[in-house]
Amino acid sequence: MLSIHKKTIPAVMALYLIIFAGACGYREKPPLDNIIYRLKWLFNISSAGDIWADVHGHFLKQGLTVTVKPGGPERDAIKELELGHAHFGVASADQVIRAVSKGAPIVVLAQLFQSNPLQWIYRPDKTQIESPKDLKGKIIGVTFGGNDETIMRALLAKHDIDETEVGLFSVRYDYTPFYQGDVDLWPIYRNAQAVIIGNRLRNAGEQIAFFNPHEAGITFVANSVVTTQKILSEHPETVKKFMDALLAAWRETMDPANKEKVVETVHQFDWDTPKEIIREQLEITRDLTVPFGDFARGGEFFGKIDPIAWKETEKIMLDQKLIPQPVNIENYLTPVY
C-alpha cells in the first residue's frame, strides 16, 4: 500500500501542477482578434439578425472578424464568455440574473426580444381559456427547471391559483402527450416551433390557439446580447462597433422590405425548415422583437433594454427562490446602441 502511495501522490501532484500551469496560461491569448459570438440556440429565425450580420458583411464593414457559432441545449454563452471561449453571446434573462447572482462579471448590451416568445399552445375547441383563472383544472406542460416553469408558477401566483388546482406535466422535446390530448397546454416558442407544430395540427384539421403569459401580466425578459465587464472596459470601441453592426443587421432583418432576402438567408442555415414556414416565423419574430411591434414606429429602437421588465424578471426569480438575494440587475444593463 505504501509503495502505491509513493508513486500515486507525486503523480497526482504533477497532474495538479500541469493543470494549474495550463489554467494560468489559458487566458494569455490576444483577445478580440477573431471575435467569437455564441448564440443561445441552433441557427433558426430567432438568430436571423445574427446570421444576416455575418452573411451580409456587417461585421467586416466595421473592421471586425466575427465567427457566429450556434448554441444548443448544453451550451451556455455566459460560461463561455468567462472561460474566454467567446467574446459576445446571447443569453436569456434568467440565465443572466442567475449568473450575476453567482458573481459572473457580465453586462447586458442589448435586449433582442421585447416580448418573450414563450407561450402555451392549446386546442380552443377542447380547452377554453378566456382568462388565467380558466387554467384551473387543466394539465399544463412545463419544463421543470426551465424558464417556462418559472413563468407559469409566477402566473399562477399572480392570479391566486393554487398549484394543486392545476396539473403540471413534465415536458421534453417530444410533443406526443400534447398530440394525444393528455396535456391541455404545451409550452412553445411562438416564433419558432409554434409555426411548425401549428401548421401540422391545422393540416390535421385541428384548431389551435396560444396562451400568452405577457398578456396575463407576466413580464419575463427573453434573449439579450451579453459580454464581460472586462471586454467592455478594455475594448469599448470594439464593443461599440460590434453592437452597431449587429443592431444594424437586426434592423435590416426586421424591415418588411427585406422579407424575401431574409427568408433566403435564414434558410441557408436552417435548411430543414421550409421557406414558407420561415416566412411565417419572420412575421411573428418582428412582432416580438421590434419595439411597439411596429417596424415603422420601433425599427430604429431595435435592441432597446427595458429596465422595468428586467426588474420584474428579477423579482419573479427572487420570489421563487431561484436567486438567494436581490442582484440589482439594473446595474448590469449597459445599453450600447
Add this chain to the structure above:
Amino acid sequence: MLHRRIYQFLIVYATGICILFLIKFALNLSDYVIPSPKEVWITAGQVFIRYLVNVMDTLAVAVIGHILSIFMATLVGIIGRLTSGVGSLIKIAAFNIQAYPIVAVAPIIFILLGDGLASRLLIASMICYFPLLLSVLGVLTEPVSDIEHFYRMTGRLTWQLEVKIRVFENITKLTTVVSGSATLAMVGTIVAEFIAADAGIGYTIRIALYQSDLAKILVALFLIGIWTSLYLVCLEWIGHLIQKKWQR
C-alpha cells in the same frame, strides 16, 4: 473488497473535484461556471436526501434491467451456440444494434412506451445487454476440447453438460463481464432518465443543467459513484461465492 472499491472511488472523485477547484481559482472563475467548495457543501446539505432517493430509484431500475439482460444474454447465448450459422447471425445482429446511438433510438422508445418505468428499463437493458451477449456467445461457442472430447466419445455429452463445462471453464471471465456490464446498466438508466423520463437521478441532473447548477450535479455524481461502487462490490462478492461453490 468493499472498502477498497469505496476508497478507489473517493480518490477518483476527490481528484476530479480538486482539479475543478484548481481551475476555478487559477482562472478566477465565478460560482456560475464552477461552484465554490462552500456552495457545493451547502447544496449537498440541501439536496442530499432527495438525491439519495433518486439514486436509489435509478439503481433499482438499473439492477432489474441488468438482471433481465443477464437472463436474456444467457438464453440467446445458449440458442446461439447451437449452430454456427445461428450464432454468427446473432453476433452480427448484436454488433449492428449495438452500433446505434441510444440517444437516437430512445425518443422512439419513449413515444411507444411513454416516459415511465418500461422505457427506462428497456434502455438500461439495451445498453448492457449487447456487450453481455457478445461475451456470453464468445464463451458458449468456444469448445473446451479436452473435456468435451471425453464426454463426446463416451456418448454422454448433452447440451446442458456442454454449457456447464464452458461456463465452468470461463467462470472468472463471465463474472468479470457481468460486473463490468453493471456500470453500463447504470449509465443506460441515467441516459434514459436524462432524455425523457420523469424520475430518477438522470432526470434530476437534467433539471440541474437547466438551472446551470453544477453544485447539484457534483452532488449527484458523488452519489451515483458511491452506489455504483456498492453494486459492483455486491456483484463481485456474488461472483466470488459462485466461483468458490463451483470449485468445490
